[in-house]
Amino acid sequence: GLRWVIDPLDGTKTAIDYAQGHKDYDQFGVHIGLVQGNTPIAGVAYFPAMEQGKGVAYFTDDGKAYKQTGDSTSKQINVSKPPLKAVGLLAAVHFHEARRPEMIAGRHYHAVPGVGGQRLCLVAEGAADVADMNDIPTTHRGQYAYKQWDLAAAHAILKAAGGELISAETQEPATYDSPELKMDGACAGGREMLNLLQLATLPVESSKAR
16 A cells, blocks of 8 residues: 655754754755655655755655755756766765765775665766665664665655665665564665676666656
């Protein structure tokens, strides 16, 4: 069946830091995802403090993904595709260097810092090629990393933009069937990019207008 998966404030500590005057910590937001069975099918992620307080929204509509800044017209977004840019692999990773992987898929990378599910939005719009979602140690929240509400909305947006979130445990697309609502550690990217980096083996849609 259908169910809503909602995070009223993703990036709680970041929001507190922002309120205390750290205006660079603006990547906290509200995530609302719609899950059918074990798969996210629609979502909206809104970051009210980004772009100097104009606010940034990512959302799905009719199977496509969009980004809107402030009152401007929304624009369709898509994941990046191979080949890699001249700068190399762009990876959305944790703000704190101590929580970042040394390499991803055996490659050094250029860090694009982000908060929680917002990293999936960075991949969805092509601002990063991949996102590392393995940064929460098991001691941080018990025996799991992220919860479903951290990722469902952004995962739906990522899928609509041509990407996928891959479980590090199964090497398959992440699912939402855990009774504890937990998520495996994961890596996100465009389907072609994940295949190139050998992080997954995914079918790729024929090139058509998205």
